[in-house]
Amino acid sequence: MTLKRTLQRLTGPLLVFLVVALSASLAPGLSPTAHAQQSGVGISATAPSITSDAWAAYRQNFLAPDGRIVDTGNGGISHSEGQGYGLLLAVAADDRATFEQIWTFTLTQLLIRDDGLAAWKWVPDADPHIADINTATDGDILIVWALLKASERWGIDRYRDHAAKMATTIGQTLIVQEGRMSLILPGSQGFSASERPDGPVVNPSYWVFAAINAMKGLAPQTDWSAVNASGLTLLREARFGTYKLPTDWISMQAGQPPRPAAGFDPVFGYNSIRIPLYLIQGGITEISLLEPYDKAWNQRGNGRPAVVNVETDEIQQQLDDPGYRIQAALIACALRGTPIPNDLQTFQPTDYYPSSLQLLALSVLAEDYPRCLPG
Amino acid sequence: MSVGLEPGSDRWKPHALRRARSDSPTDRILTGLRSAVAGDGFGTLPSSPSIRLKRRHHMMIGAASALVIGYLLNIGPWPQGTDKFLLPAGAQEQTLFSSQSGNRSSTGPSPADESALRYFARQGDVDRLEAELRRLRALYPDWDPPTNLLDPVGEDQQTQEIWDLFGEGRYSEAREMLAQRQQRDPNWAPPTALINALNEAESRERLTNASKLEQWQAVINIASDNPELLVCRNVDVLWRVAEAFAKTDRMQRAYDAYAYVLQNCEDTQERIATVEKASQLLPENLIDQLFQFGRTGADGVNEFASVEINVIRRAVGKAAEDPTLTVPETQLQTLAKEAATGRDTNDATLLGWYLYRHENPQDGLEWFRFALERGHGVEAAQGFILSLRAMGDEARAREAAYIWRNTSANIMDIYLEAVATFLTGKDLFAIDQETVTRFAPVVVEQRDANGAQALAWYSYNTCQFQTAEDWFITSANWKPSEAALFGLALARLRLGDTAGFDEVIAEWGPVYPAVASLATGTGDQPEAPSQSESPDDSLLQSGVQQIQCGDVSDREQVQAGTRDRSTTATPRRTTAGVMQTTRTTTATRATGAPMRTQPTRRPAQTATTTASGAFRMEEEPAAFDMSGDVAASAGTPYGDYRPRAGQASSGGSIIYTGGAPNWGRDTSTATVLATGGPDVIAINTDLPAGPARTTSAPRLIDAYPGATSSVRSAYASGNYSRCVGLTEAAIKRGAIRGGDALTRGWCLMELKRPIEAAMAFETAYSTSYSAEDIADAAYGETLATASKNLTNEAAVAATKSPQPRTRRAEVSREILTQRALAAYRDGKYADAIMALDERSRVAPDQRDLMLLRGYAHYNLGQWNAAEQIFEAVDRAASTPDSRSALNVIRFAREPQQRRY
CATH class of the missing domain: 1.25.40 (Serine Threonine Protein Phosphatase 5, Tetratricopeptide repeat)
Known part of the structure; x- marks a missing residue:
């Protein structure tokens, strides 16, 4: 529903941008396992961070038998981001069988590019199913991270081997230096300085901080700390309008301050809703970084995130889905220890995107903020 | 625990074992892959087992499988009752199938391992069953396999379910179930065969997807990581790998993959498909090598024969468009042999084009003729015409182009260009009246500015300055050009029309330097076109012979050099009515020069243009002028720039609508012609003019198959008397046949002996074998009969054979014309009018x-x-x-x- 609207709104920009915008409109990362699982070899002893009931409901609604995660809000297509979320949630649920199932699809259907990264868009009624061979970097990052976590949790080396190859390629081809910044290009084609006048263009919600941290051991040739540091700098500098929020797509043209990218709506939109989740999941809870979202969502929005036009300050849409509201609650928990409302603690599947975000938030809460989940 | 089962760690590869011979193609392709890609598991190839052993096993398992499947479907070749099937056969079978399932030694494989056997047996997958049996027997030498693999007793039900999912292609779910089983029972080890099968299937799917998206490097990477894929069972994978190599310019590697299939795989359809695929990707030398793997069937035919001819076709086709490419003589011979069967006339035209482009238009011509005779239409005609031109036989080329002009825009262009070149060529006296008179209406119909200009120069050069002026105006109205306006100015000078001359200079001098230069030299002799160097038209650069004009407004001698000749030839020729026009009064003649930007500014008193020969009632009908005429209705501007091709407009601009109906143009041949390049379209004044023809009967090219070469060449060289002489004896003996009779008929027509020609055609009609010949003979007979004024007989002759549309129209027109003339001559004026009425219905x-x-x-x-x-x-x-x-x-x- 909401995703579709986002997509419709995006039809204005160039096709390449549209394509990536689609993939980007889904989101965050996963549970806190980085530290919890370091020694995990063989059968893990770590408890699942999402409940079996919630996970069963998620699978029931968004997982097809062939192992693909279905974007129900978006015409039933699948994409690398969805596969990444599915894999991460399977690890969080300690469900190796489902992980195998999702991975088999991901491997045979998406990981067919010459460079070993995932083709981002898979359409059920098209032949070939890949409708766009381009990549979406957040999808690749999520898949790498999930593979790494799975190999650690269940002791399967082939997952790690595959993750290392992908991470190396990401580092070599999609991390670009622009001035003092190490930036993540959102896809293999269409975003660099040479490909568009206001390039490079980035998407701040592609910084999955915990995942990028985890790359260090996989692809040490790339300075992943610099990538994360640049992500934080970006979030501090790209603050537009009264609410001081970033836009989904930001021009990082050399010699210019960050500004909303041409050809995209100047909105803080569905993409960016994942930013606080990724910060908190990565252990970054500085008030100065979370403040804009806390103000917009908790102080003014009464616990609801919103799509905001940063040029007009217009609230285009209040987002009521539990999967969105829990993002606001997560900030309140991380900053003030505020308990998560009961209705957000229980998982009721709605659409793929908010439901994925809700499980990811619940996983973070279970691992790092159990005190916010009373009862 | 499961680590040992991961891909790459298998110590045993049944796939490779199946075909392996040391130094076998398997090794070669695998080695190829290996060298193409970095490290992989190729080094673990097993050393070759004895082929004999393999055979034996194959037979045994084959029988077992037949039993198994027969039992399952209850359609086995043996009578019912499973026990019976197990009894006979050799000792080897007993060791495999006679022991009881309960008797298994404690050192035997687990039920999970046996599940693979059961699965393969159910699938009837003999190869894999064989491989798995061998593997397990190697691991457990004392083990006796279960008696009946279809007996569910003793099977591992859960593992069988995974196999079932695998069998249905549901790999994700198979993986899921396998992992579930492992989670439930950490001590359970998944069967190696199952893991291998899943790995192979997933790799195949992934490779296929990568191939579909043209991710060639990914295809090669996946293949090299999963060498078990590269076997005959997965011939599609082998093809895709070969394609990936070819698409990344590793032709030898691609060749190795195809060669592997041809050396190892048995399926004939797959083998043929392999060669076909290879032939579209590999260079020719490698394709040739692949053909050597072809096997000769029981019928004595090489299995790749049909592919080979296709490959040759493609090669010849390519070389026909690119003269720098050549095709080996042997291949040309092969194609020629095939073409000669006449099964596919495309082969003939293909050869025709190849030879035409490789400077052998003589032989090319024969192939085009061959195709034409078998009904291959426009394209063959075009090749025929171009070949004639390439041979320098412009006269016949023009003739053929005229006849076929309405079938294709290309041929129309060729015709217009060829005649234009001829008219402005060096030898004015070679130009016969018919060429001119039938050219004019086509020029008008097509609104061909270049053709109009050629007519103008021809008129000019033959001292018909009024006509020349009209044609120059027409040409410039259709498409202003420096040459046309230059010519117009010259023509007006010759007409003494200084006002008109000045008008041209004033209007067009600023645009065209050559026109302006006339003004500065007005007092001087304007140069004749032959000496003019007008920059934009090669017409002017041809060394046109000049004729001394004895009348008109000025008497200057244009070119003294040709004087003696022209004094004898010119006056007659002009007054004979070739393009006879007289100067009209200034009032009715065109007074305005064509407007550069406003063509309609032309005065209402528009010039009329005619190129028709005058009607001469006193002359022999054989010399009757069949031209259409050119008429622009008075009072209407016709200078608008409409697209060409006879779009007669309602406003009454050009009312002439051309000769034969203009059928749908065949534009599909445009590409073929396009490869002919500028030599087709550009005016080529260097081409020697062909022998002058005074033929009165348009012919359908030279379709006289079977004619002996001497008769034919006599005709082709214009030696009609010899042609007739050569056939004289035969016709007296009554021994003349088909083609020779046809040729004789045309020769007699050339000699204006229509009565004898009609007889020759009659003979040809009754002795020819092909439909084309018969049609041609009937056509010839019609013309001959019409020529001797036997119009009723001509009408009979015309109905003898179904005529192609153009020809039919031509025949009817001719018959009706002759009928009208005859009636008039006989004083039957009403009949004459009726004949003309009828004629109006089929021709303008x-x-x-x-x-x-x-x-x-x-x-x-x-x-x-x-x-x-x-x-x-x-x-x-x-x-x-x-x-x-x-x-x-x-x-x-x-x-x-x-x-x-």
């Missing part, structure tokens, strides 16, 4: 026949009708003919008027 009226019609009405006393016709003709183009016709009416009326 032409000026001379309109006059004839007028005279018929006159003779019937229908003076008003006659007068209307004469006035219309005179309005269209006032000539002595039309004016004298009007005078006839006036004289006729005078006495009556006086009476009152």
Whole structure:
């Protein structure tokens, strides 16, 4: 529903941008396992961070038998981001069988590019199913991270081997230096300085901080700390309008301050809703970084995130889905220890995107903020 | 625990074992892959087991599988009852199948391992069953396999379910179930065969997806990581890998993959498909090598014969478009042999084009002729025409192009260009009247500025300056050009029309330097086109012979060098009516130069243009002028730039609609022609003009198959007497046949001996074997009969054989024309009018026949009708003919008027 609207709104920009915008409109990362699982070899002893009931409901609604995660809000297509979320949630649920199932699809259907990264868009009624061979970097990052976590949790080396190859390629081809910044290009084609006048263009919600941290051991040739540091700098500098929020797509043209990218709506939109989740999941809870979202969502929005036009300050849409509201609650928990409302603690599947975000938030809460989940 | 089962760690590879021979193609392709990609598991290839052993096993398992499947479907070749099937056969079978399932040794494989056997047995997958049996027997030498693999007793149900999912292609779910089983039972080890099968299936799917998206490097990477894929069972994978190599310019590697299939795989359809695929990707030398793997079947035919001819076709086709490429003689011979069967006339035209482009138009011509005779239409005609031109036989090329002009835009262009070149060529005296008279209406119909200009220069060069002026105007109106306006100015000078000359200079001098230069030298002799160096038209650069003009407004001798010749030839030729026009009064003649930007600014008193020969009633019908005429109705501007191709407009601009109906143009041949490049379209004044023809009968090219070469070449070289002489003896003996008779007929037509020609055609008609020949003979007979004025017989002849549309129209037109003339001559004026009416239905009226019609009405006393016709003709183009016709009416009326 909401995703579709986002997509419709995006039809204005160039096709390449549209394509990536689609993939980007889904989101965050996963549970806190980085530290919890370091020694995990063989059968893990770590408890699942999402409940079996919630996970069963998620699978029931968004997982097809062939192992693909279905974007129900978006015409039933699948994409690398969805596969990444599915894999991460399977690890969080300690469900190796489902992980195998999702991975088999991901491997045979998406990981067919010459460079070993995932083709981002898979359409059920098209032949070939890949409708766009381009990549979406957040999808690749999520898949790498999930593979790494799975190999650690269940002791399967082939997952790690595959993750290392992908991470190396990401580092070599999609991390670009622009001035003092190490930036993540959102896809293999269409975003660099040479490909568009206001390039490079980035998407701040592609910084999955915990995942990028985890790359260090996989692809040490790339300075992943610099990538994360640049992500934080970006979030501090790209603050537009009264609410001081970033836009989904930001021009990082050399010699210019960050500004909303041409050809995209100047909105803080569905993409960016994942930013606080990724910060908190990565252990970054500085008030100065979370403040804009806390103000917009908790102080003014009464616990609801919103799509905001940063040029007009217009609230285009209040987002009521539990999967969105829990993002606001997560900030309140991380900053003030505020308990998560009961209705957000229980998982009721709605659409793929908010439901994925809700499980990811619940996983973070279970691992790092159990005190916010009373009862 | 499961680590040992991961891909790459297998110590045992049944796939490779199946085909392995040391130094086998398997090794070669695998080695190829290996060298193409970095490290992989190729080094673990097993050393070759004895082939004999393999055979034995194959037979045994084959029998077992047949039993198993037969039992399952209850359709086995043996009588019912499973026990019976197990009894016979050799000792080996007993060791495999006679022991009881319960007897398994404790060192035997687990039920999970046996599940693979059961699965393969159910699938009837003999190869894999065999491989798995061998593997397990190697691991457990004392083990006795279960008696009946279809017996569910003792099977591992859960593992069988995974196999079932695998069998249905549901790999994700198979993986899921396998992992579930492992989670439930950490001590359970998944069967190696299952893991291998899943790995292989997933890799195959992934490779296929990568191939579909042209991710060639990914295809090669996946293949090299999963060498078990590269076996005959996965021939599609082998093809895709080969394609990936070819698409990344590793042709030898691609070749290795295809060669592997041909050396190892048995399926004939797959083998043929392999060669076909290879032939589209590999260079020719490698394709040739692949063909050597072809096997000769029981019928003595090489299995790749059909592919090979396709490959040759492709190669010849490519080389036909690119003269730098050549095809080996042997391949040309192969194709020629195939083409000669006539199964596919495309082969003949293919050869024709190849030879044409490789400087052998003589042989190319024969192939085009061959194709034409078998009904291969436009494209063959085009090749035929171009070949003739390439051979320098411009006359026949023009003839053929004229006949086929309405079938394709390309041929129309060739025709227009060829005649234009001819008219402006070096040898004015080679130009026959018919060429000119039938060219003009086509030029008008096509609005061909270049053709109009050629007619203009021809008129100019033959001292018909009035006509020249009209054509120059026409040409410039269709498409202004420096040469046309330059010519117009010259023509007006010759006409003494200084006002008109000045007009051109004023209007167009600023645009075209050559025109302007005339002004500065007005007092001097304007240069004749032959010496002019007009920058934009090669017409002017041809060394046109000049004729001394004895009349008109000025008397200057243009070129003294040709004087003696022209003094004898010119006057006759001009007054004989080739393009006879007289200078009209200034009032009716075109006075304005064509407007550069506003073509409609032309005065309402528009010039009329005519190129038709005058009607000459006193002459022999054989010399009858079949031209259409050119008429632009008075008072209408025709300078608008409409697209060409006979779009007669309602406003009455160009009313002429051309000769034969203009059928749908075949534009599909454009690409073929396009490869001919500029030599087709550009005016090539270097081409020697062909021998002058005075033929009165348009012919359908030279379709006389079977003609002996001497007769044919006599005809082709224009030696008609010899052609007739050569066939004389045969016809007296009554031994002449088909092609020779046809040729003789055409030769006699050339010699104006229509009665004998008709007889020859009659013979050809009755002795020819092909439909084309018969049609040709009937056509020839029609023309011959018409020529000897036996019009009723001609009508009979015309119905003898179904005629192609163009020809039919031509024949009807000719017959009706002759009929009208004959009737008129006999004083049957009403009949003449009826014949003309009929003719009007199949062909446009032409000026001379309109006059004839007028005279018929006159003779019937229908003076008003006659007068209307004469006035219309005179309005269209006032000539002595039309004016004298009007005078006839006036004289006729005078006495009556006086009476009152």
